[in-house]
Amino acid sequence: xxxxxxxxxxxxxxxxxxxxxxxxxxxxxxxxxxxxxxxxxxxxxxxxxxxxxxxxxxxxxxxxxxxxxxxxxxxxxxxxxxxxxxxxxxxxxxxxxxxxxxxxxxxxxxxxxxxxxxxxxxxxxxxxxxxxxxxxxxxxxxxxxxxxxxxxxxxxxxxxxxxxxxxxxxxxxxxxxxxxxxxxxxxxxxxxxxxxxxxxxxxxxxxxxxxxxxxxxxxxxxxxxxxxxxx
Amino acid sequence: xxxxxxxxxxxxxxxxxxxxxxxxxxxxxxxxxxxxxxxxxxxxxxxxxxxxxxxxxxxxxxxxxxxxxxxxxxxxxxxxxxxxxxxxxxxxxxxxxxxxxxx
Numbered sequence: 001x002x003x004x005x006x007x008x009x010x011x012x013x014x015x016x017x018x019x020x021x022x023x024x025x026x027x028x029x030x031x032x033x034x035x036x037x038x039x040x041x042x043x044x045x046x047x048x049x050x051x052x053x054x055x056x057x058x059x060x061x062x063x064x065x066x067x068x069x070x071x072x073x074x075x076x077x078x079x080x081x082x083x084x085x086x087x088x089x090x091x092x093x094x095x096x097x098x099x100x101x102x103x104x105x106x107x108x109x110x111x112x113x114x115x116x117x118x119x120x121x122x123x124x125x126x127x128x129x130x131x132x133x134x135x136x137x138x139x140x141x142x143x144x145x146x147x148x149x150x151x152x153x154x155x156x157x158x159x160x161x162x163x164x165x166x167x168x169x170x171x172x173x174x175x176x177x178x179x180x181x182x183x184x185x186x187x188x189x190x191x192x193x194x195x196x197x198x199x200x201x202x203x204x205x206x207x208x209x210x211x212x213x214x215x216x217x218x219x220x221x222x223x224x225x226x227x228x229x230x231x
Numbered sequence: 232x233x234x235x236x237x238x239x240x241x242x243x244x245x246x247x248x249x250x251x252x253x254x255x256x257x258x259x260x261x262x263x264x265x266x267x268x269x270x271x272x273x274x275x276x277x278x279x280x281x282x283x284x285x286x287x288x289x290x291x292x293x294x295x296x297x298x299x300x301x302x303x304x305x306x307x308x309x310x311x312x313x314x315x316x317x318x319x320x321x322x323x324x325x326x327x328x329x330x331x332x333x334x
Binding site: 024045048057059064075080082091096161163168171182187188199209 | 232234239240241245246247248251252254255257260266268269272273274275277278279280282284288290291292297300301305317320322325326327330
């Protein structure tokens with residue numbers, strides 16, 4: 001009993017901690033040119049922080065008028081790929097069949113998977129997933145709304161440093177992933193490729209080009225830890 | 232394409248990965264090459280977005296108040312500050328530098 005109340009408190013704690021940075025998403029989304037309703041729908045339906053920041057980030061760079069929307073969609077889609085791997089880990093724990101898979105799929109994100117997979121038994125794993133997923137969903141959406149209202153009231157995003165805040169958000173999402181040489185090399189190369197090609201490629205394309213470079217490095221496993229050891 | 236349509240397409244696209252993981256046999260996505268590519272793709276997209284958001288403006292490379300702001304964010308991340316504090320500090324640094332020096 002004590003054990004499962006621990007799962008509850010962890011889940012709600014993670015939900016609060018994660019949800020609060022929905023404020024930054026809401027404010028940045030409005031600064032990028034989306035309205036409050038569009039911002040809220042992204043948090044309700046897309047519900048994946050990295051993809052949401054990417055979508056509004058590309059729109060901030062390209063403008064809301066047409067041409068960059070395709071790149072925004074593709075960037076968000078590609079950043080969502082890790083959720084597929086979380087779903088693979090959650091499937092045997094939740095053991096759902098048919099249409100009953102649709103709801104847990106929406107809640108399958110970094111935090112719900114992390115809390116679930118760090119529990120000792122199947123019952124707590126499932127409980128951790130559902131509670132964390134629901135807590136993050138509720139707080140993330142409430143804070144998105146608060147952030148959108150705030151961003152709407154602020155006016156000129158540059159004067160308030162919101163463009164720098166968006167860059168910091170990407171750095172914060174990137175930071176925990178820079179643990180080994182291969183990731184560092186790919187991250188540095190991607191940053192240079194995307195920045196350097198911005199002046200002559202259509203807006204939004206440099207980010208996708210950098211993603212393509214990562215696929216090539218991953219496919220051939222360049223800069224891998226095993227090569228590091230053999231040198 | 233309208234922005235609303237793009238929002239619905241992008242949301243469906245992100246959802247497609249989530250549901251895919253529940254539908255395909257685990258052996259498909261658990262292949263080492265596939266999972267390595269997925270990890271590196273995530274790193275590359277975030278780093279590229281950091282570069283475009285932090286170092287460019289209207290299709291040109293621009294060095295301005297965002298760079299010290301990102302530096303402060305990195306220091307706060309190193310000391311494990313909460314995400315929302317780190318983002319807020321970056322906004323504050325850039326906002327103040329622009330107010331005082333117009334950079």
